[in-house]
Amino acid sequence: MLAIHAGRGPSAAVGILQKFAGDNPNLSAEVEDAILFLSASHSRVPLDTVREFVAYEGPNTGMGRLVHGLLELYRFKPAAALEAVDGVGDDDTFSHLRPFIRSFALFAAGRVEESLVLALDWRTEARKNLDQFGVITSSYVAAQGLLYRGHFEEAEYLMSSVFAMGRPGFVVDSLYDAMLRLAGLRHATTAMLPALSIAAQARTEVADVGPLPGIGKGAYELVAHNSTQPSAFDRKATKLIRRQLKSGYVLEAMMTALLCTCLCPGRPVLDLLQKILRESGLTVHDQLLAIASAVVEGDHKLLGLLLKHYEPDVDTYQVGMLLRGALKRHVIDGDATAADAMAQASSVFAVRFPSANEQLSYNSFRTTPLTEREIEVAILAGHHTNVEIAEQLGISARTVENHISNALRKSGATSRTSLFMLVGNSLSPR
Numbered sequence: 001m002l003a004i005h006a007g008r009g010p011s012a013a014v015g016i017l018q019k020f021a022g023d024n025p026n027l028s029a030e031v032e033d034a035i036l037f038l039s040a041s042h043s044r045v046p047l048d049t050v051r052e053f054v055a056y057e058g059p060n061t062g063m064g065r066l067v068h069g070l071l072e073l074y075r076f077k078p079a080a081a082l083e084a085v086d087g088v089g090d091d092d093t094f095s096h097l098r099p100f101i102r103s104f105a106l107f108a109a110g111r112v113e114e115s116l117v118l119a120l121d122w123r124t125e126a127r128k129n130l131d132q133f134g135v136i137t138s139s140y141v142a143a144q145g146l147l148y149r150g151h152f153e154e155a156e157y158l159m160s161s162v163f164a165m166g167r168p169g170f171v172v173d174s175l176y177d178a179m180l181r182l183a184g185l186r187h188a189t190t191a192m193l194p195a196l197s198i199a200a201q202a203r204t205e206v207a208d209v210g211p212l213p214g215i216g217k218g219a220y221e222l223v224a225h226n227s228t229q230p231s232a233f234d235r236k237a238t239k240l241i242r243r244q245l246k247s248g249y250v251l252e253a254m255m256t257a258l259l260c261t262c263l264c265p266g267r268p269v270l271d272l273l274q275k276i277l278r279e280s281g282l283t284v285h286d287q288l289l290a291i292a293s294a295v296v297e298g299d300h301k302l303l304g305l306l307l308k309h310y311e312p313d314v315d316t317y318q319v320g321m322l323l324r325g326a327l328k329r330h331v332i333d334g335d336a337t338a339a340d341a342m343a344q345a346s347s348v349f350a351v352r353f354p355s356a357n358e359q360l361s362y363n364s365f366r367t368t369p370l371t372e373r374e375i376e377v378a379i380l381a382g383h384h385t386n387v388e389i390a391e392q393l394g395i396s397a398r399t400v401e402n403h404i405s406n407a408l409r410k411s412g413a414t415s416r417t418s419l420f421m422l423v424g425n426s427l428s429p430r
Helices: 010-023 025-042 059-072 078-084 097-108 112-128 132-148 152-163 169-186 218-224 231-244 248-262 267-280 286-297 298-308 316-333 336-352 372-381 386-393 397-411 414-421
Strands: none
Touching: 010 025, 025 059, 059 078, 059 097, 078 169, 078 231, 097 112, 097 132, 112 132, 112 386, 132 152, 169 218, 218 231, 218 248, 231 248, 231 267, 231 286, 231 316, 248 267, 248 316, 267 286, 286 298, 286 316, 316 336, 316 397, 316 414, 336 414, 372 386, 372 397, 372 414, 386 397, 397 414
16 A cells, blocks of 8 residues: 555556465465455456455454455445445454445435434544544544535534544545545636635645545545536546546546536436446436436426425435525526526525525636625625615615626526525635
């Protein structure tokens, strides 16, 4: 692992292990497991599953099962991953790998609450034991669950305690960097980027794709440096997801496709997401897929019915993000009718499922940013009259009218409601 961290690559690591096996033939099964683990984690997941594992059914079932479970997690087969690590595993060579696989497999299966409970309990125990390795690995899983639910403040508080410990050793450095990028994702989707994002502290000399969400830098770079043209975003996202799939990192590809679909819903990425979920056999995201399809097809009648009959599930936060993302995409594309329809749908959904959590949002203001006053007025315009806004801000109603007019012109929004929905979550988090 140190050889890989030092930039010598997976082949150098394999060479070291092969030499070790030559010197210690009695440990050849463990070495084969280790080679598979390092190769899959830092290069690509092998397509041939016949070898998985001689050790899996042999005497070294602990190590074999753990590596098998990890590869199934990479491939986005959470049920198989959970089956592989079923049991206590008191004799595990790497004691933290079993709870990591189990908790993240629960997350991948859409059982986010169970994943959070397991990860947070594990984190509490690790902190009590002054176990840095356990704190980092459990925090990574917990942060994924909190962010998926839109609990940014809680996730950032949890991750900040990890960052306060300082950069760890090379064994879990990739998870540490992943959390830096996760913490920076919230800022990356805002209109007014901070002068320095915490994500800048993550190592840049890593691949764009990785075995788990956030470990590869590609998804973060895509969102943080996106083009204002949705079609260009579609092309870049599709290219990245296909590279992730080619490496066998199906879980990372699914999470990237899901995020990109919700930020800026488009047909190419949605097709990939549907294909991944269909092949996985996972149905937990079916409501989201149906809504996303109606959004992409522009079938507002069907969308209205789907939203009317929507039952809260694991993707409730993502549905809200999806509707706002579609609104922004229509504004950028200049489709005023579709933008107003989407603003109405998003507003109705927000009323039915009110949330204190801000929505991540595809950024559409970086080339023509609104002034701070225009953004302030635009946010108030969703629920207040010009006179009320004027009284609240201590300016004249005519000035308010001018600010709204300028904001409409700059943003491309066609109504006060769509302006409010477009701008409401574009402020940098404070």
